[in-house]
Amino acid sequence: MRKVSFADMNCSIAQALEIIGEWWTLLIVRDCFLGIRRFDDFVERLGISRNVLTDRLDKLVAADVIERRPYDEGRLRYDYVLTPKGRALWPVITTLREWGDEWITGEGNEPILIEHRSCGNVTHTRLVCDCCGEPLVARDVRVVDGPGSR
Amino acid sequence: MRKVSFADMNCSIAQALEIIGEWWTLLIVRDCFLGIRRFDDFVERLGISRNVLTDRLDKLVAADVIERRPYDEGRLRYDYVLTPKGRALWPVITTLREWGDEWITGEGNEPILIEHRSCGNVTHTRLVCDCCGEPLVARDVRVVDGPGSR
DNA sequence: CTACGTGGGTTGCATGAAGCAACTCAACGT
DNA sequence: ACGTTGAGTTGCTTCATGCAACCCACGTAG
Numbered sequence: 099m100r101k102v103s104f105a106d107m108n109c110s111i112a113q114a115l116e117i118i119g120e121w122w123t124l125l126i127v128r129d130c131f132l133g134i135r136r137f138d139d140f141v142e143r144l145g146i147s148r149n150v151l152t153d154r155l156d157k158l159v160a161a162d163v164i165e166r167r168p169y170d171e172g173r174l175r176y177d178y179v180l181t182p183k184g185r186a187l188w189p190v191i192t193t194l195r196e197w198g199d200e201w202i203t204g205e206g207n208e209p210i211l212i213e214h215r216s217c218g219n220v221t222h223t224r225l226v227c228d229c230c231g232e233p234l235v236a237r238d239v240r241v242v243d244g245p246g247s248r
Numbered sequence: 249m250r251k252v253s254f255a256d257m258n259c260s261i262a263q264a265l266e267i268i269g270e271w272w273t274l275l276i277v278r279d280c281f282l283g284i285r286r287f288d289d290f291v292e293r294l295g296i297s298r299n300v301l302t303d304r305l306d307k308l309v310a311a312d313v314i315e316r317r318p319y320d321e322g323r324l325r326y327d328y329v330l331t332p333k334g335r336a337l338w339p340v341i342t343t344l345r346e347w348g349d350e351w352i353t354g355e356g357n358e359p360i361l362i363e364h365r366s367c368g369n370v371t372h373t374r375l376v377c378d379c380c381g382e383p384l385v386a387r388d389v390r391v392v393d394g395p396g397s398r
Numbered sequence: 399c400t401a402c403g404t405g406g407g408t409t410g411c412a413t414g415a416a417g418c419a420a421c422t423c424a425a426c427g428t
Numbered sequence: 429a430c431g432t433t434g435a436g437t438t439g440c441t442t443c444a445t446g447c448a449a450c451c452c453a454c455g456t457a458g
Contacts, residue, residue: 102295109278110345119271121416124265125254138433146252150415150417175435193340195260197336203263207395209397212390214389216382223376224375224376227371230366232366234342236338240363242361250416252417299408299445302407323405324453325405
């Protein structure tokens with residue numbers, strides 16, 4: 099862990115970053131979504147050093163974001179797959195990717211795109227209000243105290 | 249910068265994390281959304297050390313996520329406000345907060361909630377397909393090469 | 399007009415994290 | 429019996445972070 103932890107901040111963003119906010123961690127999760135499972139494959143794709151990868155995988159397992167499973171009994175071979183909690187990170191990864199597409203790599207230079215199977219279109223995402231279904235933007239939102247406020 | 253940069257990876261997630269993926273950085277952006285503008289206020293609210301805050305603010309300004317503005321001519325007083333690129337991070341912050349609410353702090357313990365002014369409800373967000381308007385989840389999406397693929 | 403307070407930083411030092419290469423270790427395969 | 433493979437450890441060096449103290453220009457109080 100770093101010298102200063104976010105764990106005691108009363109904020110879900112800080113709590114989330116405590117788990118997935120370290121350098122390399124979200125790229126590991128990204129690769130999990132792309133189907134990478136094995137230690138040496140992470141090392142090769144990411145260019146991460148092996149000791150740091152060990153550290154990050156252990157923390158993600160401890161946080162129940164991924165699961166370590168033996169895939170070859172007898173041999174000591176393990177792989178890593180997303181848990182439901184890990185798969186729930188898909189909107190975070192997606193909004194982050196689209197922000198990068200729009201503001202850094204630029205339209206027309208997207209390294210990857212997504213196709214929505216149900217409708218068949220290569221598409222983007224939109225964040226909408228769960229109540230009224232209208233698009234949500236920051237200036238149309240008011241922050242209010244929640245039940246866990248202190 | 250860290251010893252290993254993500255900048256040369258052909259992935260918008262890596263590009264995005266190069267800017268906002270360092271320890272403390274996204275908490276600084278979060279506080280910007282909450283209206284914090286001044287150096288000492290960031291220090292006090294976050295508990296961040298002053299040299300690290302200087303480093304992160306400089307990088308965010310260089311990346312055009314926030315802007316450094318004099319707010320008192322004559323005195324050397326500056327504050328920091330989000331640019332359009334910075335405000336575009338709202339969906340990232342929001343999906344991250346909702347993941348933390350759901351999987352870490354737990355329902356009923358949310359430190360803050362959001363109210364949608366247009367419809368008046370305390371609400372959550374939902375990520376939908378921009379084409380068909382249906383909710384998007386990972387397993388209903390196929391990753392395809394984009395124009396910037398290599 | 400000297401002293402103190404305020405805001406926004408720097409500087410120096412001690413400690414923790416990251417990068418790198420080499421090493422380990424227990425099955426297999428040949 | 430020997431090398432290969434996968435999944436890590438270990439040791440060393442260098443970079444990043446935390447912390448406290450300091451700086452500096454302006455404004456204000458005495």
